[in-house]
Amino acid sequence: MAAVKNISPAEAFALTKKGALIVDVREHREVESKSFDVPDVMVMPLSRFGSSFREIPEKKKVILACRSGHRSASAASMLMNQGYKNIVNLQYGIMGWEHAGLPVKKEHPQSPLSSLFKMFRKEA
Numbered sequence: 001m002a003a004v005k006n007i008s009p010a011e012a013f014a015l016t017k018k019g020a021l022i023v024d025v026r027e028h029r030e031v032e033s034k035s036f037d038v039p040d041v042m043v044m045p046l047s048r049f050g051s052s053f054r055e056i057p058e059k060k061k062v063i064l065a066c067r068s069g070h071r072s073a074s075a076a077s078m079l080m081n082q083g084y085k086n087i088v089n090l091q092y093g094i095m096g097w098e099h100a101g102l103p104v105k106k107e108h109p110q111s112p113l114s115s116l117f118k119m120f121r122k123e124a
Contacts, residue, residue, distance in 0.1 A: 001039070002080070003123065004070075004073055004076040004080060004088070004089050005078055005087075005088045005089065006069070006073070006088070006089045006090075007063070007088045007089070007091060008086065008089070008091055008096075008100075009090065009092065009096045009097040009099075009100040009102055010050065010100060010102075012063050012065075012088070012090045012097070013017075013038070013061050013097075013102050015061055015063060015064070015088075016039070017028060017038065017067070018061075019040070019043070019060070019061070020040070020060070020061040020063050021040045021042060021056075021057065021060050021061070021062050021065050022036050022040065022045055022062075022063045022065050022090070022107045023041075023042045023056055023062055023063070023067070023072075023075070024036060024041055024042070024044070024065050024066070024094075025028065025042045025044060025045060025046040025049060025064060025066045025075045026045065026046075026067055026071070026094075027044075027045045027046075027064050028032045028043065028045060028059040031043050032107055033106065033107055034098070034104055034105070034106050034107075035094075035104065035105045036065065036094065036097065036103070036104060036105075036109045037103035037105045038059060038103065042055070044056070045095075046071045046074065046075055047080065047112050049075050049080070053075075053078065053079060053082065056079065056084070058083070058084055058085075059075075059087075060086065060088075060123065061088070061095065062079070062086055062087050062088070063088050063089075063090050064076040064079070064083070064087065064088070064090065065089075065090040065093055065094060065097075066090075066091050066093045066094070067093045067094055067095060068092060068093040068096075069090060069091050069092050069093045069096070070093075071089055072089050072090060072093060073089045076088070076089045082087050085103065085118065090116060
């Protein structure tokens with residue numbers, strides 16, 4: 001079995017512009033705080049990957065991604081063992097992606113006071 005190919009964030013971004021799908025294997029709580037800001041992203045946490053990987057299209061170029069590139073490398077190996085051919089791993093994960101200046105969406109946490117203020121504020 002061939003080894004999983006690792007690609008740089010810049011290579012991955014170029015592939016997304018050509019229609020590649022990013023499969024983010026981080027847990028939902030991780031994705032909620034920071035995610036890839038590209039059109040075609042599928043979130044499939046590694047904790048449920050074994051039971052849901054069949055949802056990943058086999059004929060499409062797929063970039064596996066996580067926080068640093070380790071979990072996604074495991075997921076990529078699993079897909080290759082299942083017969084997937086168009087699989088690559090995002091080296092350094094979303095950390096490398098963000099470090100390269102590529103687009104991410106971030107949820108800015110609110111302070112507890114602003115949340116309380118919104119709860120008790122009455123609209124006029």
